[in-house]
Structures are given as C-alpha cells and as structure tokens.
Amino acid sequence: MNKQTPPRFRRSTLSLLILGMLLPVSASWADDEIQFNTDVLDTQDKDNIDLSHFSRRGYVMPGDYTFTIMVNKESLKEEQIVVYPVGENGQESLICLSPELVSRLTLKASAMRELSWLRDGQCLDKASLEGLEMRVDLAKDTLYLAIPQAYLEFTAPNWDPPSRWDEGIPGVIADYNLNVQTQHSVNSSDSQSLSGTGVFGANLGPWRARADWQTNWDKRNGNTDKDFSFSRYYLYRAIPSLKAKLTVGEDYLSSDIFDTFRFSGVSLNSDLSMLPPSLRGYAPEVTGIARSGGKVTISQQGRVLYETQVAAGPFRIQELNDAVSGTLDVRVDELDGSVQTFQVTTASVPYLTRPGAVRYKLAAGKPSEWEHSMTGPLFTSGEASWGTANGWTLYGGTVIGGDYNALSMGIGRDLYLLGAVAADITQSRASLPSDGTLSGTSYRVSYSKTFDEYDSQVTFAGYRFSERDFMSMSEYLDARYGSGASHSPKEKYTLSFNKRFRELGLSTYLNYSHQTYWNSADNDRLTLSMSRYLDVGPFKNMSVSLSVYRSEYYSLKDDGAYVSISLPIGNGTSLSYGATVNRTDNTHRVSYYGRLDEHNSFQVSSGLSRSGPTGYGYYTWQGDSTQVQANASYQAGSYSALGMTLNGGLTMTTEGGAAHRSNARGGSRVLVDTAGVSGVPVKGFGASVKTNRFGKAVIADVNSYYRNPIRIDVDKLDENADVTRSVSQATLTEGAIGYRQFDVIAGGKAMAFIRKADGSYPPFGASVVNDKNQETGVVNDEGSVWLSGIQANGTMTVKWDGKARCVVNLPPVLPQVLDNLLLTCAPE
Structure with missing residues (x-):
C-alpha cells in the first residue's frame, strides 16, 4: 500500500519560494545585503513578514547548532557548532570551527601550522586557510566545507586517516553465540548438546577491557559433561600514531614468522587493519561440505574462534579476523550424528612492506595455560619488516626465552607483473632435561600473485621444510611441561588459487594443503569448487556448481562431492537439486529456497539416500535483538535432529543502550539515538534494526577503521515520523561504541x-x-x-x-x- 504524504512547508520549501519567486530588486554586493520584492507574495498583510534570516547572503542566526559536516562531499559525524554575531550591529555571522573539529579535517601538518585563530583560540580564522569555503544548509542541518585538495592528507574510498577515527563513548557490552543441538537415533542413544562463546567487556576512552568465555553441555549415553570457563582476560587499545595495537593480559602470539602460542604479558603490534583496505593483509577462510547440515566449530589450541550452524552442502567461512594465524582445528557436528574433523593452515602472504615503511610486532611475558596459570620461561619476542626503495623487503625476528631461543631472517621481493615472493630461514635451540640441547632449522618460501589479464589469483602458495630437531615454542612447551605427544612437522605444501573463465562463464576455486611429520601420519586436505551461470531454453540465469574434497587426518580418510543446480523462479525464490556423495552414503535432494524479506529466509528440501527418504529444513531470522539460525533433518528409520544458533548481544552506555544482533563478538558497534522515537528503522550494511521503546538501537555490522554508513531506512519509516537528515557515517577504532543521533520528529x-x-x-x-x-x-x-x-x-x-x-x-x-x-x- 502506497502512503501519500502531503508536501512539507518547511524551511527548505520556504527557501525555494524566496529564491524562485522573491527575486531581489536591489542588492548591495559589498555587504551582501539582499532586499526582496514582497509584492509578489499572495498575502493580505505584507507588513507582517519576517524574512530577516534570509536577507543577508550566508547569514546564519547566532546560536548553538548540531550540523553534519560535509568536507568536499564526504560526510563526517555530527558536530556542535556555535555561530557568533560579528560585524557592525551583529549583521554578519561567524561559524566557529573549533580546534578539535579542525583536527579531524585531515589537514596536512604544514597547513595546520599556518592556521590562525579568533575568539581566544576557539574559532578558526577562515582567511588563514586560503580557498576555504563554508555554506550552511539549515533545512538539512548540514555545514558544507570546501577545502583545496592540496591541504588534505591521503584518503581512500571508504577509509579515513587517523584524525577522523572515533574512539566512541564509555559503555559495557555482553555478546554471545549459543548453539543448541538434539539428535534422536534409531540405532543408538539420543544426545543433546549446548555450546556457546561470548565476550563481556567495558570501554573507557581508548581502552577496551574484555573477558572471553565459552561453555559446553553435552548429554550422551546417560552421561552429562558440562563446563564453563573464562578463556581470556585482556585490555587493549589503538595507538594511531604508531598504526599499532597495544594489548595487556592474556593473548596469543601474533606473528608472520613464528607459530602462535598462548602467553600472559604485553604486546605491541603493527595493525594492518588501520591501513587502507588495498594495503591490508589476507584473512583466512575455511571451506568444507556438510553432509546433512549442522554445527561448524573453528578453534585453535582449545579456544573457540567461530561457531555457527550451516545448511547441508558446501560452506565457506570468511568471517575470521586477519590477525588469526597458525593451524586451525575444524569440527563439523552433523545432524545425522556423524562428525568431521580436519585442520586448516592459515596462509601468510609474502611478508612485504611498502618502500620506506616499517612493520613490527613486539611481545613479552610468560607462556600461560587454559586455567590462567603460567608455565614456562619468561620470554621476549620481536619481528620487523622494512621495505627498501627498490622493491626489496628485509625482515626477521627472534624469540628469547631461557632454554628456548629462535632466530629468523628473510627477504622478500615485489616482482611486479610476476607477483611477490619471500623466503626465510628460522633457527631454533631448545634445552630439554631428557634430550639435552636440540638445534634445528626450518626453511620457508611463499608466493602471491593476481593475474588480472588471466582472471586468476594465487592467494597464497607456500612450502616449508623443518629439520627433525627444529621446534617451535609451543612444541617446546609441550615437550618440557606437557604430555610431549605433539606432532613434529616435516614438510608443508599450501596452495590457494582461483580462476575465472569468462568465455565459459565458469569460476573455479582450489585449496590444497599437505603436511608431513617426523613422528606421525601425514595430513592432506584438497577442496575444489566450480560454478557457472547459464541459460537453457526458457530457464534463465541457472546456477550449476560442483564441489569435491579429499581429506586425510592422521590416517582417517574422508572423500566427498556435492553437485547442485539452482533455478531462480522470481521474488527472491529458487528451486534447486543437490546430490551429496561420500564414503558412507549418497543423498539426493530437491530444495526450495525463499527470501520473505531482508529479515527472513528459509529452505526446505526432500530427498532419498541409501538409508531411506530424507527431509530437511533451514530458517534464518534477522531480528532486532538477536539473529536465529535453525535447521531440522530427518531420515526414515535412522534419525531425526534439530539445531539452532542464537547470536546477539547487549550494549549499555552513558547515552542509553539496546539488545542487538552481534557480528564480531566484542567488536565495534554504533548506538543510534532517534530522539526518543521508537520503531524507527536504522541500518548499516545489513538488515535494518528498529529502535526500541527508548528510541535506541545498536548496529553491530560495522568494520573497524572503515567508513561505515549509518542511515535511517526512509522507505520503511512510519508515516507519522519525519526526519530532516537520514544519513551519517562512522569510522571507529577497534572495539569502539560509536554514537550517532538523528533528529526524528x-x-x-x-x-x-x-x-x-x-x-x-x-x-x-x-x-x-x-x-x-x-x-x-x-x-x-x-x-x-x-x-x-x-x-x-x-x-x-x-x-x-x-x-x-x-x-x-x-x-x-x-x-x-x-x-x-x-x-x-x-x-x-
């Protein structure tokens, strides 16, 4: 139903009326005074007209205003602006740009030094910045600033320099991710499980305090196992001047050279997320095929990094932080009761640094265990990468820890048209009571290249060989203080490659890893995906895809393939056929997918397998206060199962708070205030969220150090609500709680x-x-x-x-x- 809204005679309408109809009959351009011909007005009382605030060009009535700042067509956040009367009899206005506001305009240091100030240093003297133009649009509550580009620092699309980063407001957060799964099996006992991860935190100024937790409850064969623990306590903050992140407390070593391990102490690392998107690092991804749908858990050294429900078929998880490094453990708890386990080795693109720049990572502390106790020697570690002017990069690092020490040196080269390559050598020396002193060397070569002319990209290709007596810090700690049963790596091959064949409309993706050990069986993982869009007769835009995998995980072999054909049938719905083939079963399904709106989508399917008929359903709901993913699976004479994921959080600040969906647990978010008006739809990148009864909503789908749009969804705005400005933006530091206010009537x-x-x-x-x-x-x-x-x-x-x-x-x-x-x- 279309809603007819009568025209709004507000200040903008009146301005158009005056400019279009009341053409000035005389003007003194020296003092910008404008006189209007009021005779053209259809009003009986022409002496009772107040046009005083339109009679002078650029004049703004003195007072306090809240303006959105537009700098050369780029929107900044709202600012409190004071307008002072100046000139003879206060007939002119001074728009006061405070030193704090000017510092966020990204002026170069040379331009900042030349500025002069008025009113005891509180307001910018416009004349000191040659070429600066200011214009106020009261109808849009916007102050437009035009600044010559020569005075401004480098910016990039959707990225702002540090002077515009927002540390947010004080507040507390509680984010959670809960997974529930229940299975009824004909041939074995029933089982129920509940698992969850989350973060409690507090923000004060630039500091972020966080406490990570995880829990697990499992009932199987009449036995119940349960556990709840706080896995990590830590503080962190951004150091914008150093493009680095400072962390104090329990952490995992972040390194591009050495393997990760858990420690308690302090670290200072260059943060690539503070750089423009084109200069940031590679974020790891996990791919696989779920036979019947279920829960995917990604962990590292016992710490759960990511957990979610997935539908039957291929899955590709790309939400992991680019700070994650090392080997990841992947577990798929299928709805049919089976379990897949495999490992993924995260790739590190060649350790190259821009010419003249230096990247570094420093840490000091003591290795710690899951229960927060510290075991092992005090250590310090450091690594750095320096980009020389001719395309070479020199890098190296060291770990010094008493009975364990390691040293690494490497060199990288930007080959331009041929890509980028890096090679390094790491020497370790470890003293063990039982084995004496062990010394070994590890060699590594890595390569990365985007072939634009061939529509292909080698995201990462690497080879590593480690001698028998080479040890990482985590291997040393396990041998010295743990069970001593860790696997000793020998050779590792890694490849991630994608290619697009434009003539055929075909896209391919390949991921391969091969790991051999000195003291255990090999590990292999191969995933190959191909997809194509095509038209067949009356059927348009059909999608055909094939995914195959082969996995060998410590002598446990698993093979599988998935093929699907999907046909769009309009209004966000599609009909598809899918077949899953693996060592134990073959399943054929016909599915119907529907998207009701931006908040609700579902999939239902029915099929056959070796064990009998199957049925499956999957539903996703993007609520204002939480996100729900639910699935159900059934196989005649075999099993029935249900699974559900709840993902959300609660954010409370000095300006109010709200329950909300959660994107990255403990990450950045924006509290939106609509002046106490409830039910106002606001959104960032994802589905809209309605403000609660107090006129507050939290948008959690925002990225740190990225220019995020924050806007009111005017298409869904109630007819009894009115806004003068519906768009804002926020560039937040990591973990910040941004605050944006919209004037809603x-x-x-x-x-x-x-x-x-x-x-x-x-x-x-x-x-x-x-x-x-x-x-x-x-x-x-x-x-x-x-x-x-x-x-x-x-x-x-x-x-x-x-x-x-x-x-x-x-x-x-x-x-x-x-x-x-x-x-x-x-x-x-």
Whole structure:
C-alpha cells in the first residue's frame, strides 16, 4: 500500500519560494545585503513578514547548532557548532570551527601550522586557510566545507586517516553465540548438546577491557559433561600514531614468522587493519561440505574462534579476523550424528612492506595455560619488516626465552607483473632435561600473485621444510611441561588459487594443503569448487556448481562431492537439486529456497539416500535483538535432529543502550539515538534494526577503521515520523561504541492555522519548534502552516526576529482526522 504524504512547508520549501519567486530588486554586493520584492507574495498583510534570516547572503542566526559536516562531499559525524554575531550591529555571522573539529579535517601538518585563530583560540580564522569555503544548509542541518585538495592528507574510498577515527563513548557490552543441538537415533542413544562463546567487556576512552568465555553441555549415553570457563582476560587499545595495537593480559602470539602460542604479558603490534583496505593483509577462510547440515566449530589450541550452524552442502567461512594465524582445528557436528574433523593452515602472504615503511610486532611475558596459570620461561619476542626503495623487503625476528631461543631472517621481493615472493630461514635451540640441547632449522618460501589479464589469483602458495630437531615454542612447551605427544612437522605444501573463465562463464576455486611429520601420519586436505551461470531454453540465469574434497587426518580418510543446480523462479525464490556423495552414503535432494524479506529466509528440501527418504529444513531470522539460525533433518528409520544458533548481544552506555544482533563478538558497534522515537528503522550494511521503546538501537555490522554508513531506512519509516537528515557515517577504532543521533520528529501531520491571543497571526516566515527545539513548520500566509510532530497535550513555540514569541498548546484529545487545526499561540 502506497502512503501519500502531503508536501512539507518547511524551511527548505520556504527557501525555494524566496529564491524562485522573491527575486531581489536591489542588492548591495559589498555587504551582501539582499532586499526582496514582497509584492509578489499572495498575502493580505505584507507588513507582517519576517524574512530577516534570509536577507543577508550566508547569514546564519547566532546560536548553538548540531550540523553534519560535509568536507568536499564526504560526510563526517555530527558536530556542535556555535555561530557568533560579528560585524557592525551583529549583521554578519561567524561559524566557529573549533580546534578539535579542525583536527579531524585531515589537514596536512604544514597547513595546520599556518592556521590562525579568533575568539581566544576557539574559532578558526577562515582567511588563514586560503580557498576555504563554508555554506550552511539549515533545512538539512548540514555545514558544507570546501577545502583545496592540496591541504588534505591521503584518503581512500571508504577509509579515513587517523584524525577522523572515533574512539566512541564509555559503555559495557555482553555478546554471545549459543548453539543448541538434539539428535534422536534409531540405532543408538539420543544426545543433546549446548555450546556457546561470548565476550563481556567495558570501554573507557581508548581502552577496551574484555573477558572471553565459552561453555559446553553435552548429554550422551546417560552421561552429562558440562563446563564453563573464562578463556581470556585482556585490555587493549589503538595507538594511531604508531598504526599499532597495544594489548595487556592474556593473548596469543601474533606473528608472520613464528607459530602462535598462548602467553600472559604485553604486546605491541603493527595493525594492518588501520591501513587502507588495498594495503591490508589476507584473512583466512575455511571451506568444507556438510553432509546433512549442522554445527561448524573453528578453534585453535582449545579456544573457540567461530561457531555457527550451516545448511547441508558446501560452506565457506570468511568471517575470521586477519590477525588469526597458525593451524586451525575444524569440527563439523552433523545432524545425522556423524562428525568431521580436519585442520586448516592459515596462509601468510609474502611478508612485504611498502618502500620506506616499517612493520613490527613486539611481545613479552610468560607462556600461560587454559586455567590462567603460567608455565614456562619468561620470554621476549620481536619481528620487523622494512621495505627498501627498490622493491626489496628485509625482515626477521627472534624469540628469547631461557632454554628456548629462535632466530629468523628473510627477504622478500615485489616482482611486479610476476607477483611477490619471500623466503626465510628460522633457527631454533631448545634445552630439554631428557634430550639435552636440540638445534634445528626450518626453511620457508611463499608466493602471491593476481593475474588480472588471466582472471586468476594465487592467494597464497607456500612450502616449508623443518629439520627433525627444529621446534617451535609451543612444541617446546609441550615437550618440557606437557604430555610431549605433539606432532613434529616435516614438510608443508599450501596452495590457494582461483580462476575465472569468462568465455565459459565458469569460476573455479582450489585449496590444497599437505603436511608431513617426523613422528606421525601425514595430513592432506584438497577442496575444489566450480560454478557457472547459464541459460537453457526458457530457464534463465541457472546456477550449476560442483564441489569435491579429499581429506586425510592422521590416517582417517574422508572423500566427498556435492553437485547442485539452482533455478531462480522470481521474488527472491529458487528451486534447486543437490546430490551429496561420500564414503558412507549418497543423498539426493530437491530444495526450495525463499527470501520473505531482508529479515527472513528459509529452505526446505526432500530427498532419498541409501538409508531411506530424507527431509530437511533451514530458517534464518534477522531480528532486532538477536539473529536465529535453525535447521531440522530427518531420515526414515535412522534419525531425526534439530539445531539452532542464537547470536546477539547487549550494549549499555552513558547515552542509553539496546539488545542487538552481534557480528564480531566484542567488536565495534554504533548506538543510534532517534530522539526518543521508537520503531524507527536504522541500518548499516545489513538488515535494518528498529529502535526500541527508548528510541535506541545498536548496529553491530560495522568494520573497524572503515567508513561505515549509518542511515535511517526512509522507505520503511512510519508515516507519522519525519526526519530532516537520514544519513551519517562512522569510522571507529577497534572495539569502539560509536554514537550517532538523528533528529526524528514523531507525531501527526496536518495543515493548521495559528492565531495569537489578540486574533492576529504570526508573521510570514516565522518558525515553529517543538519542546526538543526541532523545527516542525514554517508559517505561511495568514498563519497557515503545514505542521508535523503533532501529539496530544504537546507544546510548540513560535519564533520570529530570532526570539521565542508565543507558545501553542496542542489539544489533549486530537481529532480522528487531522485537518485544518485552529491553534492559539499564547504569550510565554
């Protein structure tokens, strides 16, 4: 149903009327004074007109304003701007740009040094920045600044330099991810499980305090296992001047050279996420095929990094942070009761650094265990990469820890058209009571290249060989203080490659890893995916895909393949056929996928397998306060199962708070305030969220150090709500709680007629504002006004000549049909 909204006679409309109809009959361009021909107005009382705030070019009435700042067409966050009267008799206005605001305009240091200031250093002297132009649009609550590009620092699309980063406001957070799964099996006992991960945290200024937790409850064969623990306590903050992140507490060594291990101490690492997107690192991804759908858990050294429900068929998880390194353990708990386990080795693109730049990672502390106890020697570690001017990169690092020491040196080269390559050598020396001193060397070569002319990309290709006596810190700690049963790596091959064949419309993806050990069986993992869109007769835009994998995990072999054909049938729905083949079963399914709206989608399917008929269902709901993923699976004579994931959080700040969906646990988010108006749809990159009863909502699908859009979804805005500005943006430091406020006016809309107590009416052009000082209308001829924000027992003030003149009290009971309201404006 289309909603017809009457025209709004607000300040913008009046401005167009004046500029289009009241052409100036004379103007003194020296002082920018404009005189209007009021004879063209269709009004009986031409002497009762207030056009004072339009009579001078660029004039803004003195006062305090909240403006969105636009710098060369780029939007910044809202700012409190003070406008002062200047000149003879205050006939001109000074728009005061404070030193704090100017510091966020990304001016070069040389330009900043040349600035001069007015009003005791509180306001920028516009003349000191040659070429600066300022313009205010009161209708849009926006201050436009045009600054010559020569004065500005480097910016990139969707990225801002550090001067614009927002540390956010103080607050506390509680994010969670819960997974529930229950299975009923005909041939074995039933089982139920509940697992979860989450973060409690607090923000104060640039500091972030976090406590990670994880829990597991499992009931199987009459036995119940349960566990809850806080896996990690830590503080961190961004150091923008160093493009680095400082962490204090329990952490995992972040390194591009050495294997990771857990420790308690302090680290200072160059943070690639602070760089423009084109210069950031490679984020690991995990691919696989779920036979019947179920829960995928990605962990490292017992710490759960990611957990979610997936549908039957191929899955590709790309949400992992690019700071994750080393070997990841992947577990797929299928709805049919089976379990897949395999490992993924995260790739490190060649350790290259831009010419003249230095990247570094420093850490010191003591290795720690899961229960927060510290075991092992005090250690320090450091690594650095320096980009020389001719395309070479020199890098190296060291770990010094008493009975364990390691040293690494490497060199990288940007081969330009041929890609980038790096090679390094690492020497370790470890003293063990049982084996004496062991010394070994590890050699590594890595390569990366995007072949644009061939539509292909080698995301990573690497080879590593380690001698028998070479040990990483984690292997040393296990041999010295643990079970001593760790695997000793020998050779490792890794390849990640994708290729697009434009002529065939075919896309391919290959991921391969091969790991051999000195003391155990080999590990292999191969995944190959191919997909193509094609038209067959009347069927358009069909999608055909094939995914195959082969895995050998410590002598446990697993092979599988999945093929699917999907046909769009309109309105966000599709019909598909899929077949899964593995060592134990073959399954054929026909599925129907539907997307009800941006918040709801589902998939239902039915099929056959060796064991009998199967049925499957999958549903996703993007709620305002949580996200739910649910699936159900059934096989006649074999099993039935249900699974569900709940993903959300709670954020509370000094400005209010709300329950919300959660993207990255403990990560950045934005609290949106709609001036107390509930039910307002706001959104970032994903589905919209409605403000709660207090007019607050939290948008969690934002990225750190990235220019995130924050906007009101005006297409879904209730007809009794009105906004003058619907778009903002936020560039947040990691873990920050941003705050953005939108001036939303709630209430009915109608044509009204305002009369003063003596029967006269306010002058043409007078402004009507509510108790929040929001403009709700501009007076037209004979007191007529198109008024918004009408609420029972409400109060509005009418202003002209820059002052509040009288007050309108709205009736306690509004008529069912708002039209031609007669309102009295009584003196204050």
